[in-house]
Amino acid sequence: MEQQPVTMSDVARAAGVSVTTVSYVLSGKRPVAPATTEAVQAAVARLGFRLNTVAQSLRTGRSSTAALIIPDIANPFYAELARGLQDALRRERLHVVICNTNADRAEELSYLDDVVRRRLDGVVITPQWLVTDDLDPLRAAGIPVVVSADTELSDLDVVRADSREAIDQAVAHLAERGHRRLGMVAGPTGTPNGDPRLALYRAAARRHGLALPADLVVRGKHTREAGAAALRRMMSRAQPPTAVVCVNDRSAIGVLEAAEDTGLRIPSDLALIGHDDIEVASLTRPRLSTIRYPAYEVGSTCGRLLLERLDGRVDPVEVALRTRFVPREST
Amino acid sequence: MEQQPVTMSDVARAAGVSVTTVSYVLSGKRPVAPATTEAVQAAVARLGFRLNTVAQSLRTGRSSTAALIIPDIANPFYAELARGLQDALRRERLHVVICNTNADRAEELSYLDDVVRRRLDGVVITPQWLVTDDLDPLRAAGIPVVVSADTELSDLDVVRADSREAIDQAVAHLAERGHRRLGMVAGPTGTPNGDPRLALYRAAARRHGLALPADLVVRGKHTREAGAAALRRMMSRAQPPTAVVCVNDRSAIGVLEAAEDTGLRIPSDLALIGHDDIEVASLTRPRLSTIRYPAYEVGSTCGRLLLERLDGRVDPVEVALRTRFVPREST
Known part of the structure; x- marks a missing residue:
């Protein structure tokens, strides 16, 4: 035994x-x-307590496994993140299993329960609804957790986007092109950590003298469907926007499709900016202007932090990766 | 205990x-x-032997877990397949963890070893290099395996594409447009199951009087990079093709990008057909003609077969899902 x-x-x-x-x-x-x-x-x-380490697994001759818990497998951002994580962990013989929660709190908790029950060696997670107490079973089991998100979760390693400058550039770019009225497809209401990208766009709009009125901020899931629905809502307002910025590229692609369906030309009738720079952003018609957040590097950074934890580091670390505005044809 | x-x-x-x-x-x-x-x-x-069943897990009050083992997480086909599988298994409280092998045999074997060691409840796999003996440890542990691929693996449940008619239509469509010389971006050489899509294209080309010469069949991974490299190789031949057909959409998108880089216009200089109809196929410029293989339905069918196995079915089943030619702007 x-x-x-x-x-x-x-x-x-x-x-x-x-x-x-x-x-x-x-x-x-x-x-x-x-x-x-x-x-x-x-x-x-x-x-003789020690944090769960890769060294232990190597001693037993078994490969170890880390879980990557993500909200939306259909978003290629997470596929790239997964590749970065796998490449970082492979040399230490750590496997990755990917768990897709569909941004559902019950699924998030259930996968965390699996991790503890099956004694996996670490977790990288982009949480949607988790609060800090939800992670107590992992703390108790000595299983390290790395978070890829802007988050208030304490005592954990965090990898997040530093988009302040890029979002400022994006809004300045819209202002130069004469836009005065923005709409935003934002993330869901009521997540524990709010929507930091919305806060950054609000601040940048103020700095550059653009309006981002409350009735043009439409919240919802980070999906194509949500983006399409958001555009229809915005365009039904008395004063619709001339430019739409999005919490991610998936929702921006939904806006693009809904615009085409309703006869709005991009960028002449409506300018559009995404976030992430997933592969398809440079393949759409028109090509999507976006904020590049390097998913592969996010994944490899999470992997590095996880290995450090497994190697005995106890102090939490936060890494902010700079994003970059990439203007293409949609603005 | x-x-x-x-x-x-x-x-x-x-x-x-x-x-x-x-x-x-x-x-x-x-x-x-x-x-x-x-x-x-x-x-x-x-x-008192019985096959590993969902009922057992329900009795213990624990959620069960199935592994989905795929060759390329960057291919959105598998993201859709995963969603279909998850939706099919969720009502039976079966979780899915996704394992990405990068089409590497050692990774395939290693994930299978994990499945046995962690006593997961079932496996859905798109194998690249596995042979039937590789699955003996799963047979021995009573863990059911469902294969999503054209395969020779015996005694397992299989979900595969029935593309005969769709590929015949695609080639007829090229013949009508005056094409006489095809190239193909095919799958890797030497996989145990060969490349059934290549065989179907060869037969259809013969039927419709088109050439598909050996030096215009370029084999490689199912990736964008492989597609781009394949096009460059084909265009360097003394007699290059006027139309290129691809083993999947990912490689077709690589062809599209390489064509753009080298100044080839699609479809006027070169016609192009993919396979799968992943989401991006209808977003590219020009929009990609392709063979639609419904990934979500593939996943949900795999899920249904897995549940039947866990419920006690012992006879292997093969399900062939009909594909459909979708002409767009690249032909």
Whole structure:
């Protein structure tokens, strides 16, 4: 029979504290009373606790597995991210299994439960609805989590886009072309972390003197269908926009198709900007202006952070990858 | 401690026969001597062997997991297939984890090993290099396998394209437009199952009086890069083709890009036909003529077959899904 590894739960029980407290002591992320810190450190030493490491798997001669949990397999952004992650982990004999949640909270929780139950070695996740407590079972099992998103989830490694400058350039580009009234296809309402891209567009519109009125911000899923529906909604307003910016390229392609269906010409009747620069953005007619967020590099960076964690790093790290405005034919 | 389920290996040992023989007896696929059949049936009854079932998982209150093993996550065909599979399995509380092999035999074997080791409940696979013996560990563990491909793998459920008629229509369409000389971007050389699409194009070209000479059949991976390289190779021949047909849309898009780079106009200088009808095929400039193979339906059919297996069906089933020629602007 296999020996069960010592978990963070075991340490918490032995030290008479919560798993969260053990996590804070190990990561140094939050201050913990000195007596508590000592109790935890003593329990760690007594039980021989260590974070789940690649080295352990190599010793057992088995390949290890990390889960990539994503909201939309139909978005090629995640396929590229997956390739970057796989390439980064392959040399350490870490496999990747990809889990598609359809941006559904129950699916997110269910895949996390699978990860713990099947004792996978790490998780890379783009969460939609998760809050920090949802990850306690992973903390307790000592399974490291890397988040690819703008997020408020604490004590985790995060890889996110730094789009401030690129979005500012995109809005300046629209202003130069005479646009004064923007619409935005934004992400869903009510996600724990809001929609940082909307906040950046609002700030940039203010700086460049463009309007981005509330009735031209249409929220929904990050899909083609949502983009098409959003355009129809915007164009039914008393004062429709002359330019539409989108939370991602998938929804921008939905806008493109809906515009074609309704006889709107892009860019002469309506300018359009996406986000991500997925492969198809440079193949559409007209070619899509967008904000390039390098998916492969996002994936390989997540992989690097995960390997560092498995190698024993305990302090959380945040990496912001700079995006870049790519003007093409839709503006 | 969990009770270990009785496996096909246990039955084989008890009956003094090979796992393959047990599989033949249970599936009825191949004739087995009556005495051997009786010995196997007696062992099955004595040990209480049953195929791994969804019912078992439901009894334990745990969600089950099936693996989808695919050669290229960057091909949106597989994203759609995954969505169809997930939707079909969700109502039975079966999760899907997606494993991307990059069409590499070692990765294929390694993921299969993971499936057995982590006791997943089923596998749907588009194999590239696997031969029938590679699946013995899954047979031994009683884990059902559904194959999405034209394949010679025996005793498994298979979902495949029936493209005979659609490819015949595509070639007739080229013949009507005056084409007499085809090139083909075909799949890799040396895969165990050959390239059935090439065989269908060869037969259709013969029927309609078009040439498809050996030096205009370029083999390689099913990727954009391979498509681009193949076009350059074909156009360097003494007698280049006037129309190019492709094993899938990804490689056709590579041809499209390479044609643009070299100043070839599509369709006036070169006609082009893909296969699959992935989403981007209707978004490219010019829009791609292709053979529509409904990926979502492929996935949901694989899901249905997997559920039937988990429910106790033992006879292998083959489902051929009719494809359809979709002429657009590239021909």
